[in-house]
Amino acid sequence: MTGRGRGPDGAARARILVEASRLFAARGFHGTSTRDIAAAVGIRQPTLYSHFPSKHAILAALLDADLRPALARVRAALDLDGSPAARLHALLVADVSAILSLPYDVRGFYNDEVLELLELDEQARLREELHDLTTRLIGLGVESGEFLAEDPSFARGAITGLTLQAVSDRGPDPSPDPAHTALRIADFVVRALLADRRRLGPVQKASAALVPAVASAAE
Known part of the structure; x- marks a missing residue:
């Protein structure tokens, strides 16, 4: 044995x-x-x-398991056809579902200001790029008039906060129903950003058609 x-x-x-x-x-x-x-x-x-x-190499591998697929998803969302709202909604559905499905306890990934450590410089760069690309996608919605004239960086920070709260609520084990939480977050964020909230239904429908392409980009 x-x-x-x-x-x-x-x-x-x-x-x-x-x-x-x-x-x-x-x-x-x-x-x-x-x-x-x-x-x-x-x-x-x-x-x-x-x-x-080293211990740093272990944390780097854990961070890479989250950050690298997330970058692939946001790049896919930026490249797809469709409205910024539908693409952001699809990104959030795919991204939150993925992080809640990880086999790791994600709650400790971003604590202790570890991304300021020299040994994790590459992971810090990846996270900064992820934030920049997400902000860019939100900015497209603001520029088109589909979203309210809100600061895209502020909206991106709110998304990060909601995601971290979902991770905290999940606990140490993968979520039994990650899609449910992901959809709630996507609906909440996009509803808050839409200049015309009556468009949420059409956005959800368009998003559903985009989610497979966004999710598969990380495979």
Whole structure:
């Protein structure tokens, strides 16, 4: 019988990421050691280092699991045909569903101001690009008159806040119904931004046709 975490390399790596994410959420990045992570997985510390050279590399892999697919989705939303409102709605449905479905405890990803660490400079750059592209999509709606003349950066910040709250509400495990929460957030955001809120129904319909293309961009 093999011990916990001692299967094939891929399974061991996945277990390390899951347990590390839970420890980061519970104790914070700086309050967690590689020894803690190895103990949670049920492996020796040298074995952990055969998969990840450092604690920073573990968090970088966790952040990449969120940020890189999210970037692919927002780029797809910007490239698709359709109104900015429909594309933003589709992006939120796909993006929030994806983050709530991750096998990791996402609550600890962005704590402790970890993205200011030099070792996570690439992940900080990715997050900044993600924010910039999302802001650009909202700005298209403002420019077209479809959205209220609201500051796109403020709206993007509100989206981030709602997403982080959904992550907090989710807890350590994947959501049993991520699409429900994602749709609520998408409806709330787009309804708040629309210059004519009576258009929410048509926007939802157009969004439903775009969601598969946005979601599949990250695959």
